[in-house]
Amino acid sequence: MPEKVIIIGAGGHGRVIADILRSSGREVPGFLDDHATCGPDTNVLGKVEDAPRFKDSAEFIIGIGDNKTRMEIAERFKGVLRFATAVHKSAVIAPGAVLGEGSAVMAGAVVNVGAVIGSHCVINTSASVDHDCALSDFVHVSPGARLAGNVTLGKGTWIGIGGAVINDVTICPWCVIGAGGVVIKNLDKPGTYVGVPVSFKAADR
Numbered sequence: 526m527p528e529k530v531i532i533i534g535a536g537g538h539g540r541v542i543a544d545i546l547r548s549s550g551r552e553v554p555g556f557l558d559d560h561a562t563c564g565p566d567t568n569v570l571g572k573v574e575d576a577p578r579f580k581d582s583a584e585f586i587i588g589i590g591d592n593k594t595r596m597e598i599a600e601r602f603k604g605v606l607r608f609a610t611a612v613h614k615s616a617v618i619a620p621g622a623v624l625g626e627g628s629a630v631m632a633g634a635v636v637n638v639g640a641v642i643g644s645h646c647v648i649n650t651s652a653s654v655d656h657d658c659a660l661s662d663f664v665h666v667s668p669g670a671r672l673a674g675n676v677t678l679g680k681g682t683w684i685g686i687g688g689a690v691i692n693d694v695t696i697c698p699w700c701v702i703g704a705g706g707v708v709i710k711n712l713d714k715p716g717t718y719v720g721v722p723v724s725f726k727a728a729d730r
Contacts, residue, residue, distance in 0.1 A: 529583040530609045532556045533576065533598055535567045538647075539588025544628050545611045546586075554583065573598060579606055584609035586627055587645060592681045596663045599627060599645050608645070616648075625662065643680075652684075661698065 530546050532539045535556035543553045555568035557576055564597040571578070576585060584607045587595045599608070607653050608627035612618060616630045619637050625644035632635060633651040640654050643662035648654060650668040661680040666672065677699030684690065690708040700712055703719035703726070712718060716728040 528552075528609070528613075529554050531570065531576070531579055531583045531585050531587060533568055533573055533678075534558055534588035536589070538590040540567065541631065542557040542586055542588040542611050545613045545629065545631070546609075548614055549612070551609075554579075558590070571634075576602055580606050586611055586629065588629075590647060590665060592663045592665050592683055595645050596681065599663075637674075655692075 528551045531554055531699060532543055535558035539556055541671065546553050555570040557571055557573050558569055559572045586609050586662045587598050589595050610624055610626065611629040613630060613632040615632050617635045618624065618630065620637060622636045623641040625642055625646065627645040628642055630648045631650040634648045635653040636642060636648060637654065637656045639657040642648065642660045643664060645663050646660055647665040649666060652666040652668060652670045653661065654666060654672045655674040657674055658676045660678045663681045664678050665683045667684055667686040667688065670684040671687055672690050673692035675693045676690045677695040679696055681699045681700045682696050685702050685704040685706060687705045688702045694708055694711055696708065697715060699715040701717045702708060702723060706719055706723040707721045709722045717726045718724060719726050
């Protein structure tokens with residue numbers, strides 16, 4: 526029998542991850558969520574704080590798109606829970622690419638040779654991470670976003686839908702690249718960047 530995986534977060538992102546896991550033959554007994562109620566395609570087993578009750582019978586994955594929330598939960602249960610990865614059957618992961626624990630790669634995504642993906646990252650639908658990229662923990666590459674070769678993304682960085690980063694660029698931790706933004710030079714100041722090419726919009730509060 527395949528290892529069971531419980532998903533923390535019963536919203537849309539969590540349900541997508543459930544579909545990925547089930548399509549790869551893994552059993553999803555249900556979700557943990559502090560707010561959601563049971564719906565037709567969810568079985569809410571309890572609240573997030575209940576996770577340790579299931580630690581001996583299942584692995585876990587955090588099905589929440591927001592990077593800071595995902596980090597808070599992962600750090601809360603570090604060393605307590607075993608975290609699974611989820612890779613859609615249509616995704617392409619090059620041999621030798623590294624995928625950290627708790628990370629998810631969605632349908633149509635590509636992770637090319639030499640890429641290193643940290644823990645609890647999201648490579649979303651049809652996103653691409655090219656050769657030798659290095660993504661720190663809690664990064665989110667949104668649907669349709671593109672990273673050229675040798676890109677480095679700092680912890681918690683979020684590349685918005687349709688964003689693009691040219692080769693050899695480094696982005697510091699906790700940056701947000703707005704939808705369709707194009708990054709053509711290193712970014713060394715945390716905050717939000719928008720436009721083509723991107724410019725600094727605001728610092729995180």
